[in-house]
Amino acid sequence: MHQQDSEASAKAGGRRGDAIAHATAHGSAVAPPVHIPRPDSSWRQIRADLRDRGTAVAYATWTEWLPAVLTTTRLGPLLGRDFGRYADTQDPVVRCRFAASRLLIKYTVAAALGIAPEDIDIAYRLSGRPYLRGLDQVDVALTHTGELMAVGISRMGRIGLDAERADRRLDFALVRSQMCTPAEAAELDALPEEQRAACTLRLWTLKEAYTKALGQGMRLAFTTFGFGLAAGGLRTPDGTEVPGDDWAFATHSVLGRYLLSAACHDAGLDPDGDTSVGTMLDQGLLTALAPPGQQRGPAVDI
Amino acid sequence: MNQSLTVAAGTSAAVARARYVEELLGDPFEPGNPHGQEALLAADERRQVPAATEELLGAAGLGAEFVPRDLGGRLTGVEELAQVLRPVFRRDVALGFGAGMTALFAASVVWTAGDARQRHATARRLLDGGRITILHREFAHANAILRGEYTARPAPGGGYLVDGRKEVVINADRAEAFVAYVRTAPGNGPDSHSAFLLETDRLPSGAIHRLPRARTQGMRGAHYAGLELKDCPVPANALIGRFGEGVSLSLRTFQVSRALVSGSALVAGMDSALRYAVRAATESPHGTVPRGRRGRVLAGVFADLLACDSLAVTGLRLLDLAPEHALIPSAAVKYAVSALLHEDLDELAAVLGARGYDRSPAYGGFQKLVRDLPMAGLGHAGTADIQAVLVPHLRTLAHTGRRDAHTHEAPAGLFTPGGDRTTLDFRRLDADPRDPQNGCDGLLTALLGAAARLDGQSSRGPRWAALADLARSFAAEVRTLAERCAALSARLEASALDPAAYVLLDRYCLLLAAAASLAVRENADRGAPDSGLLAGPDWALLALSRIGRRLGLAVPELPDGVSQDLAAGLLDRYRRGRSFDLYGMRLAGAAQGAVRSV
Numbered sequence: 073m074h075q076q077d078s079e080a081s082a083k084a085g086g087r088r089g090d091a092i093a094h095a096t097a098h099g100s101a102v103a104p105p106v107h108i109p110r111p112d113s114s115w116r117q118i119r120a121d122l123r124d125r126g127t128a129v130a131y132a133t134w135t136e137w138l139p140a141v142l143t144t145t146r147l148g149p150l151l152g153r154d155f156g157r158y159a160d161t162q163d164p165v166v167r168c169r170f171a172a173s174r175l176l177i178k179y180t181v182a183a184a185l186g187i188a189p190e191d192i193d194i195a196y197r198l199s200g201r202p203y204l205r206g207l208d209q210v211d212v213a214l215t216h217t218g219e220l221m222a223v224g225i226s227r228m229g230r231i232g233l234d235a236e237r238a239d240r241r242l243d244f245a246l247v248r249s250q251m252c253t254p255a256e257a258a259e260l261d262a263l264p265e266e267q268r269a270a271c272t273l274r275l276w277t278l279k280e281a282y283t284k285a286l287g288q289g290m291r292l293a294f295t296t297f298g299f300g301l302a303a304g305g306l307r308t309p310d311g312t313e314v315p316g317d318d319w320a321f322a323t324h325s326v327l328g329r330y331l332l333s334a335a336c337h338d339a340g341l342d343p344d345g346d347t348s349v350g351t352m353l354d355q356g357l358l359t360a361l362a363p364p365g366q367q368r369g370p371a372v373d374i
Numbered sequence: 375m376n377q378s379l380t381v382a383a384g385t386s387a388a389v390a391r392a393r394y395v396e397e398l399l400g401d402p403f404e405p406g407n408p409h410g411q412e413a414l415l416a417a418d419e420r421r422q423v424p425a426a427t428e429e430l431l432g433a434a435g436l437g438a439e440f441v442p443r444d445l446g447g448r449l450t451g452v453e454e455l456a457q458v459l460r461p462v463f464r465r466d467v468a469l470g471f472g473a474g475m476t477a478l479f480a481a482s483v484v485w486t487a488g489d490a491r492q493r494h495a496t497a498r499r500l501l502d503g504g505r506i507t508i509l510h511r512e513f514a515h516a517n518a519i520l521r522g523e524y525t526a527r528p529a530p531g532g533g534y535l536v537d538g539r540k541e542v543v544i545n546a547d548r549a550e551a552f553v554a555y556v557r558t559a560p561g562n563g564p565d566s567h568s569a570f571l572l573e574t575d576r577l578p579s580g581a582i583h584r585l586p587r588a589r590t591q592g593m594r595g596a597h598y599a600g601l602e603l604k605d606c607p608v609p610a611n612a613l614i615g616r617f618g619e620g621v622s623l624s625l626r627t628f629q630v631s632r633a634l635v636s637g638s639a640l641v642a643g644m645d646s647a648l649r650y651a652v653r654a655a656t657e658s659p660h661g662t663v664p665r666g667r668r669g670r671v672l673a674g675v676f677a678d679l680l681a682c683d684s685l686a687v688t689g690l691r692l693l694d695l696a697p698e699h700a701l702i703p704s705a706a707v708k709y710a711v712s713a714l715l716h717e718d719l720d721e722l723a724a725v726l727g728a729r730g731y732d733r734s735p736a737y738g739g740f741q742k743l744v745r746d747l748p749m750a751g752l753g754h755a756g757t758a759d760i761q762a763v764l765v766p767h768l769r770t771l772a773h774t775g776r777r778d779a780h781t782h783e784a785p786a787g788l789f790t791p792g793g794d795r796t797t798l799d800f801r802r803l804d805a806d807p808r809d810p811q812n813g814c815d816g817l818l819t820a821l822l823g824a825a826a827r828l829d830g831q832s833s834r835g836p837r838w839a840a841l842a843d844l845a846r847s848f849a850a851e852v853r854t855l856a857e858r859c860a861a862l863s864a865r866l867e868a869s870a871l872d873p874a875a876y877v878l879l880d881r882y883c884l885l886l887a888a889a890a891s892l893a894v895r896e897n898a899d900r901g902a903p904d905s906g907l908l909a910g911p912d913w914a915l916l917a918l919s920r921i922g923r924r925l926g927l928a929v930p931e932l933p934d935g936v937s938q939d940l941a942a943g944l945l946d947r948y949r950r951g952r953s954f955d956l957y958g959m960r961l962a963g964a965a966q967g968a969v970r971s972v
Contacts, residue, residue: 153926191873195880197717198674198923206761206876209515209754227754287720291667296728308731318591318745340591340745341753342518349873352754354514355562357762360621361807 102322102334105129105222109136111175115183118225122184122210123345127231127336130180131222131326137172149190150175173221177202177214180223184210186348201287209347213284213334220330227347229318229337232285234277238331241269242276251279253298255311260301271301274323277333281321282306285335386792388454391439392959396461398434399427401963403735411735414466418595418742421587424466428473431462437500440478442485443797445497450797451694452630453687456637457792457957463642464953465739467746468593470639476544478634480508480553482627483569485800487615492571499551499573507545509554509601511567511620514762517755518542518588524603525557526568533610534558536570539602542588547599550574555620567620570612581606592745625763626803629700632708632760633693637686639750643743644679644715645954648672650740651722652948654729668725673940675718676954677916680908682711683956684894685887687791688817694796695787698804702770703817703886705763710883712751714921719744764879765871766807767815768859771882774815775856783823784816789893791956818852818882821889824896825849836933841911844918847927848888855881884921891917894956908956912940 103121108130121128141147148155154174161167178189181204185192195205202212213224215233224231248257256275260268278299283292297314298307299321306314306321318340323333399409407413409427417424439458441447449455455478463470477500484496499506512523524538536556540546552572559566574582585600615623655668689707693700723730723744729737730744752759787793825845832839858878891914898908907913915936922929944954952958 187873193877195924195926198920199717199720206878206880207873208757229748286723287717288724292724293727297731309728314731316591338591339748339753341748341755342521343754344515344517344521346515349876350871352515352758353762353765353871354759356511356564356566356621357513357625357759358765359562360564360625360805361763361766 101125101127101320101338102336103127103129104322105131105324105326105332105334107326108132108176108180111137111140111179115179118180118183122225122227122347126228126338127224127226127334128180128184129222129224129233129332129334130176131220131332132176133219133327134169134172134216134221135219137175137221138168140175141168141171146190147171150178152190152193154194169216169221173214173216173223176221176223177212180225181207181210181212184225184347186350191349197287199287199291201284207349209343209349209352213281215281215284215332217330220327220332222326222332224334224336226336227343227345229339230285230287230335231337232281232283232335233332234280234284235326235330235332236273236277238270238273238325238329240273242272244268244272247272247276251276251294253295253307253309253311255307255309256298256301258311274331274333275299275301277323277331278321278335281333281335282319285337387448387450388457388795389792389957389959391448391454392457392461392957395431395434395436395458396959396962398430399461399465399962402465402739404963405735409465411465411739414469415733415735415738415742418466418468421589421594423472423595423597424469427466427469431469431473432503435501436462436474437477437503439474440481441497441500442800445493446501447497451690451795452634452798453637453690453694453791454795456634456686456690457959459634459638460642460645460953460955460959461962463639464646466595467639467643467743467750468596470642471593471750472544472596475634475638476507477505479627479631480506480551482630482800483508483553483614483623484571486627486803487569487619487623487801488571489611491611492614495573496551496571504551505545505549506551506553507543507549509540509543509546509552509556509572511555511557511624513755513759515755515758517753518590519598519749519752520755523557524554526570526608529607533612534570534608536572536603536606536608539585539600541585541600542590542598543601545597545599546601547584547587547597552601553614555624558618558620564621565618567624568617569614569620569623570608571614572606572608572612576609576612577606590749592747592749594745622805625701625805627800628759629697629704629803630693630798630800633686633689633700633704635750636682636707636711637690640711640715640747641679641683641686641955643747643750644675644682644718647719647722647740647743648675648679648944648954649948650729650737651675651725652944654726654737656945656948669941670937671721671725672944673937674916674920675721676940676944677913678714678718678920679954680894680913680956681887681891681917681921682714683791684789684890685710687894687956688788688890691788691790691793692784693803694798697798697800697802699816701804701807702764702767702815705760706883706886708751709757709760709764709879710887712756713880713883714887715747716751719747761876761879763807764882765875767882768875768878769863770807770815771818771856771878772860772863773856774818775853775860782816783820784893786893786897788817789820789890789897791894817886817889820893821845821852821885822849824889824892827896828892837911837915837936840930840933840936841915841918844915844922844929845892848885848892848918848922851881851925851927852885855885881925884925888918888921891921907943912936912943916940 103125106117118128182189193205210225213231213233215235217235224233279294318338320336400407402411438447442449519542522540526534526536529535554570555567558568583602588598828842828845832842895914900906900909919929951961
């Protein structure tokens with residue numbers, strides 16, 4: 073409603089991350105991330121992914137969105153309840169990165185829901201996880217690392233994202249003991265040295281994405297669940313496959329230097345493909361509740 | 375056997391019947407109990423109903439719980455009904471719907487508007503152990519359960535011919551009767567649908583096609599299946615109520631459904647989820663309920679559960695006492711309870727850790743709840759349905775901030791669980807939003823009254839002072855909400871919908887949960903079990919502080935020891951084998967005496 077798609081902007085945006093490895097056989101259920109370098113880039117792919125695949129992921133660098141933060145005349149309304157946190161942040165880099173990530177959330181959600189970004193109230197669960205107050209047709213996820221920021225939305229169920237620099241090297245011995253299930257440790261031990269570091273990093277981002285989808289971040293101990301590195305899928309600590317096909321995971325390489333992992337849950341309700349706010353109230357109920365010319369009570373209407 | 379749920383006059387019928395169902399189903403964790411978790415989880419794994427348990431409940435006359443007393447059943451008030459159903463829902467949410475509550479979703483339409491024949495036939499069917507289910511119309515943003523609908527056209531020679539298909543209807547493959555919302559006029563007007571009682575023994579064989587079971591993610595054992603009607607001749611006297619009254623009837627009867635889903639399925643499911651987490655915490659190598667974060671989570675979820683139950687019981691009692699005023703509150707109850715409990719499940723998963731994936735009888739029920747509870751709430755489509763009901767109420771909310779608002783409090787009798795009982799009169803359910811307090815929201819103004827009275831209690835100690843402070847900031851938030859509703863009303867053209875309305879409704883529902891918590895605490899009996907836990911400040915303080923953080927309010931740190939003491943109260947209930955809801959009822963099976971205390 074507030075954005076017009078155009079071929080030109082479709083070319084500017086719409087670039088996809090490269091899938092490097094699917095963590096499960098159901099990984100194709102997770103839409104590849106879409107590069108959205110500016111608020112006025114094309115959101116068409118995001119809308120299509122959400123409609124057709126149930127999830128969509130938008131990413132950009134915060135510096136790409138910095139001009140939008142610096143030039144908008146509506147930063148107050150756009151940040152809403154987050155404006156206080158923005159204004160109270162002293163470090164200009166932290167402050168601008170925070171604002172850019174909130175704008176990316178709001179514009180992504182606005183594109184998906186067909187409303188203006190200012191109309192979205194980002195609220196926070198007790199765990200700190202953001203959600204959209206009053207609008208539960210999509211779940212949102214946010215991750216950022218270095219320059220990269222990414223926002224995921226899903227109409228199927230929960231979604232979690234995690235990004236890391238692809239060249240980040242974790243302390244393998246520490247990770248192995250603190251983060252891995254016995255089954256994962258055995259799988260990693262069997263890998264050639266050169267693959268082990270990359271695999272460990274991918275495992276880390278998957279675990280982060282999954283616990284963030286559950287709204288718990290690192291409060292859920294990473295050794296209490298695992299992934300099958302080769303065969304894919306969620307595992308119990310002893311390596312047994314967790315039954316069910318309700319979770320999908322995928323890892324993509326973006327901007328040539330980051331790993332971006334997504335964990336998407338399907339609550340199984342097979343929700344409507346339409347997520348727009350304008351159509352969500354049932355017209356039959358609305359007309360039944362407010363018959364024309366028979367308004368009750370106080371004379372103001374909504 | 376049919377009489378076994380009947381109790382002697384003079385005892386609290388609801389409490390006795392709830393206990394009877396609890397004992398009938400037995401200790402969920404006793405190995406070999408045919409109605410315990412072992413059997414229920416195995417049936418779920420096989421995608422089958424737990425047949426032995428369903429038969430047991432049928433033989434005990436569960437169907438009579440849904441039939442009003444004047445028609446030969448045991449249904450009086452819905453607060454009571456929710457209490458009786460909680461033992462079933464604590465064990466298996468899918469069973470509670472499939473073998474129980476779905477029948478009332480359908481039958482409530484008959485109790486509300488049916489004629490004498492329809493009422494007696496439906497009562498007879500349920501008393502004889504028969505099944506009836508509901509065929510919803512298609513709503514906006516419909517999911518699998520709400521998708522598809524039926525259409526009627528006049529039949530030559532009278533009556534109607536009905537066509538249509540739905541794919542995911544609980545018990546569609548085995549019900550003998552259906553209450554169907556059928557489209558009888560084009561368009562989206564208030565008269566688009568009519569309700570029909572379709573009794574398969576009164577319809578020609580071959581007109582009803584039962585379709586295969588649908589595979590669902592949650593409630594795997596429940597019989598979700600499709601139903602197709604092709605030129606199905608329906609007699610004119612199958613119409614329930616007036617022609618074109620369907621949407622209005624759904625607005626009236628859904629009030630009962632929403633309050634009952636909240637007050638039985640959601641609260642009871644959460645009770646069990648919390649029990650798994652308490653067990654995991656007490657079985658940890660440390661051996662005691664942990665102080666740190668896990669203890670805080672357990673106490674916090676306990677507080678949320680009591681807050682949710684306060685709201686649910688308020689909604690149920692309102693239906694029983696003044697059903698004409700229940701449209702808005704019953705919708706808000708479902709909204710707030712769903713929102714809080716959904717988040718709490720995540721918190722509990724972190725406490726359970728690896729045990730959250732354990733499929734053994736000791737913990738397997740937790741994953742089952744994680745699968746089943748979202749189905750009970752119907753997801754976004756269920757929310758949107760509630761929002762449509764609540765949106766017109768923003769007009770009333772605009773008036774709740776006025777200076778004399780606190781004089782328009784809802785009566786204390788709404789906030790006393792198990793208090794004076796009355797019978798729900800379905801015919802008094804109303805589809806028009808209204809409020810008894812002259813355009814104020816009487817439940818929300820209860821918050822203003824409770825906050826004012828708490829002001830005088832600050833001298834009782836730091837916890838009372840903290841509760842009074844918090845209540846005061848909630849009262850300020852009520853006034854802010856009223857101002858924002860007024861501002862929104864003023865700047866909008868009639869019938870235009872601003873997305874800001876949904877934000878305000880969300881805040882309204884959370885504030886209502888705080889209002890119910892404060893009012894239930896205020897009216898709680900200090901001489902009640904667990905040393906007056908409900909009358910004390912701790913749970914309300916913790917519940918309000920969590921609700922306040924969800925609202926984005928600046929919530930001060932809790933005084934020392936509040937979480938620990940509430941966790942100790944929770945552990946005490948666990949040890950004594952008591953439910954975690956407002957009623958604290960005795961559960962079947964041995965009390966967990968072995969657990970060391972905090």
